[in-house]
Amino acid sequence: MMHVTFIGAGAIATEVFNRLAPYHNALEIMAVVRSDTSSRTWHDVPVHASVPDDYCDLVIEMAGEAAVTQHVVPALRNGVPCFICSVGALAAPEVQAAVRGAAQQGGTTAQLMSGAIGSLDALAAAAVGGLDRVHYTGRKPPAAWQGTAAEAHGSLQALTYPTVIFEGSARDAALKYPQNANVAATIALSGLGLDKTRVTLIADPCVDCNVHHIEASGAFGRLDFCSHNLASPDNPKTSALAAWSVVRAVLDRVSAFRS
Ligand SMILES: NC(=O)C1=CN([C@@H]2O[C@H](COP(=O)(O)OP(=O)(O)OC[C@H]3O[C@@H](n4cnc5c(N)ncnc54)[C@H](OP(=O)(O)O)[C@@H]3O)[C@@H](O)[C@H]2O)C=CC1
Numbered sequence: 001m002m003h004v005t006f007i008g009a010g011a012i013a014t015e016v017f018n019r020l021a022p023y024h025n026a027l028e029i030m031a032v033v034r035s036d037t038s039s040r041t042w043h044d045v046p047v048h049a050s051v052p053d054d055y056c057d058l059v060i061e062m063a064g065e066a067a068v069t070q071h072v073v074p075a076l077r078n079g080v081p082c083f084i085c086s087v088g089a090l091a092a093p094e095v096q097a098a099v100r101g102a103a104q105q106g107g108t109t110a111q112l113m114s115g116a117i118g119s120l121d122a123l124a125a126a127a128v129g130g131l132d133r134v135h136y137t138g139r140k141p142p143a144a145w146q147g148t149a150a151e152a153h154g155s156l157q158a159l160t161y162p163t164v165i166f167e168g169s170a171r172d173a174a175l176k177y178p179q180n181a182n183v184a185a186t187i188a189l190s191g192l193g194l195d196k197t198r199v200t201l202i203a204d205p206c207v208d209c210n211v212h213h214i215e216a217s218g219a220f221g222r223l224d225f226c227s228h229n230l231a232s233p234d235n236p237k238t239s240a241l242a243a244w245s246v247v248r249a250v251l252d253r254v255s256a257f258r259s
């Protein structure tokens, strides 16, 4: 039996919980860590303010950047493997150093979720031979940019044409758009790094899904990957695929084969 602690109880966590329900004989969600602890339980799982000391096989962060420092770092230090959804947190050098140091101290690993993007396996393999260029374009409907730095570009609701709201490095994208540029950080950490990976973010009233496009070239040849992700019904910023990437990673831990 695998004992799992969730961090976060939002769009991703809810979908992961529901999708893992058929696997109750192989894994138990023993605790959920939330910032709001006014409810004692969530789906009958006890709510905690921090990861409980009880024995746990896996911690899954599905909360936000602050949770990486608050909860993932101590869990790693205690030797518990962790999955991270809020990959953009690692764009801050001090957070990445803390995660690396804690994993080393605890003799365990932090696994970055592929989340809303694919082709990371090819990108990471290509990086071994040498990458010359990686460019990521993230395009989402205006509603997905609400409550972010994109609002400095004027009324998002009034947009009638695609508007570039960011151009720069993956590091700066992740630091400026913590809820919308986890994919940029994940691509960068698989490939050319946070400072050399170029990013364009677009608020586009002409799309009704989250479009993620990677163009890469190097010693391996060229890669062009594009996904048109439907948003989570509970959070327009988040692609439904992100939760399913977590489910897949959990099931990998209890199945005989890993792809
Ligand atoms: N890697 C990727 O491709 C993707 C990553 N993400 C990231 O995954 C994370 C979760 O996304 P999503 O489920 O859509 O977000 P939601 O906003 O729907 O849910 C977040 C949940 O985490 C809780 N929470 C927030 N901060 C903390 C904290 N410091 N400690 C404990 N709990 C906290 C929230 O509040 P409460 O405690 O009140 O319940 C809420 O339950 C986000 O950081 C998002 O940016 C999203 C999409 C793709």
Ligand SMILES: O=C([O-])CC(=O)C(=O)O
Residues within 6 Å of the ligand: 116, 178, 179, 180, 181, 182, 183, 184, 210, 229, 237, 238, 239, 240, 242
């Ligand atoms: O879910 C998505 O489409 C991607 C996302 O929010 C992110 O990169 O942070």
